[in-house]
Every structure is written in C-alpha cells, then in structure tokens.
Amino acid sequence: MKKLVIAFPGIRGNEIPLLYFGAKHYEDMGYESIFISNPICEKVWFDEMYENAEKIIKNIDFSQYEHIVFVAKSMGTVVACTLKEEYDIKADLILFTPLKETLPFMKKDNDIILVAAGDEDTWLDTNTLVEVCENEGLNYYIEHGVGHRMEVAGDLKRNLEVLEKVIGRIE
Numbered sequence: 001m002k003k004l005v006i007a008f009p010g011i012r013g014n015e016i017p018l019l020y021f022g023a024k025h026y027e028d029m030g031y032e033s034i035f036i037s038n039p040i041c042e043k044v045w046f047d048e049m050y051e052n053a054e055k056i057i058k059n060i061d062f063s064q065y066e067h068i069v070f071v072a073k074s075m076g077t078v079v080a081c082t083l084k085e086e087y088d089i090k091a092d093l094i095l096f097t098p099l100k101e102t103l104p105f106m107k108k109d110n111d112i113i114l115v116a117a118g119d120e121d122t123w124l125d126t127n128t129l130v131e132v133c134e135n136e137g138l139n140y141y142i143e144h145g146v147g148h149r150m151e152v153a154g155d156l157k158r159n160l161e162v163l164e165k166v167i168g169r170i171e
Contacts, residue, residue, distance in 0.1 A: 001066035003031040008053060009038060010074025010097070011045075017159070018096050018116075018150050021167050022071040031069070034060075036076070046101075049079050057083050062090070069113070073097060074123070074148065081105035094170060097148050100124050108136040115139070116166045118146035141169045 005026035007019050027033045036053045062068060068091040072080035077098040084091050085105065092111045095102060097118070106112065115133055119126045119142050126142055133140035143150060143162050150166065152158045 002064055003029075003067045003069075004060075004062075004065045005031040005033050005069045005071060006057075006080075006091075007033070007035045008070060008072035008076030008080040009036060010076050011038070011049075016073055016149065017163055018166060019071060019073040019076075021163055022073075022094055022096065022170065025167055025170055026069055026071070031067075036079075046075060046078060049075055050082060053079050053083060057087060057089070068092070069094065071096070074099060077102040078105075081110070084110075096166070097121055097150060098124060098129070100128075103128075103132055106132050106136060106138060108138065112138050114141065114170055116141045116143070116150070116169065118143050118148065118150045120145065120147040123148050139169070141166060 005023050007023040009019055023033050034056065036056060038049055038052060068089065070080040070084060070091045071094045073096040077095045078101045080093065081102060092113050094113050095115045098115060115138055117126060117129055130142065143165065146152060146162060150162055
C-alpha cells in the first residue's frame with residue numbers, strides 16, 4: 001500500500017520553508033506528496049482556500065493509502081481539519097501555527113502528531129494554545145523568539161535552527 005502527505009498552506013502559499021520541509025520529511029520516507037496551491041487573487045480567505053483544496057481532495061482515492069498525513073500551516077490548519085472532518089478522512093495532522101479557528105479541531109482523538117507555534121505569534125495567544133494542547137494531551141512545541149512565520153527576519157542561521165528543531169519533533 002502507498003502512503004500520502006498533503007501540504008495545506010496558509011495565505012502566503014507554499015513558499016514557507018516550515019511547510020515544505022514538514023512535507024519533505026514524509027517524502028523522504030517514501031510518501032507521495034501533494035502541495036495544495038492557493039488561488040491567485042488579491043485576497044485569499046478561508047472559502048477560496050477550502051474550495052480550492054476540496055477540488056483536489058475530491059479526486060483522491062484515499063482507500064489506496066495505508067497512511068495519510070496532512071501537514072498544514074496557519075489558515076491551512078483550518079482547511080485541513082475541516083476537510084478531514086467533513087470527508088471523514090483518516091489522516092494524521094501536523095498543525096504549524098494554528099489559528100483560533102483551529103482550536104475546536106484540536107482534540108486528543110483527532111490524530112494530531114504535532115502542534116507547533118512561536119511564542120510571539122499574534123494570531124493565536126500561546127498560553128491558550130498550550131492550555132488546549134495540555135488539556136487534550138497533544139504533542140506540541142513552542143519556539144521562543146519567533147512569530148507566526150516561525151522565522152526571524154534576516155537571520156538565516158536562526159531560521160535553519162528553528163526548522164531543525166520543529167521538523168525533529170515530528171514523530
């Protein structure tokens with residue numbers, strides 16, 4: 001049987017290294033990969049991102065895969081979790097920098113491998129995220145000194161260290 005990893009980007013798209021290397025980790029283990037692209041328009045919001053991803057998801061025969069992983073970043077966490085639930089897809093989740101809209105999906109029985117965020121993320125209070133993860137018994141990692149992109153502007157060495165730490169926590 002085959003294995004599949006699907007990457008769900010946030011509003012900025014697939015150029016985020018964390019999303020790329022999260023999926024690449026699974027590619028290196030023999031998983032087929034699909035990178036969802038966001039529609040090109042001035043402002044991309046949940047509805048557009050969801051509809052775009054849904055078109056791709058609808059055409060996948062998930063029964064041919066023995067293991068499926070959704071790697072998602074930011075708004076992509078909401079899209080991935082919503083699709084997983086609505087289509088009853090048996091996929092494990094990796095949630096990078098989730099939003100408050102992701103919190104209702106963050107349950108111990110939702111096959112979450114890892115939740116990761118920066119302690120300077122302005123989109124979701126870190127204390128709230130940690131509380132949800134601890135209450136649900138979820139594996140999580142908070143990187144200090146980084147925001148929503150989990151990067152430090154102008155500091156490639158630090159950014160590579162963050163990538164290594166976060167990807168290293170994927171079980």
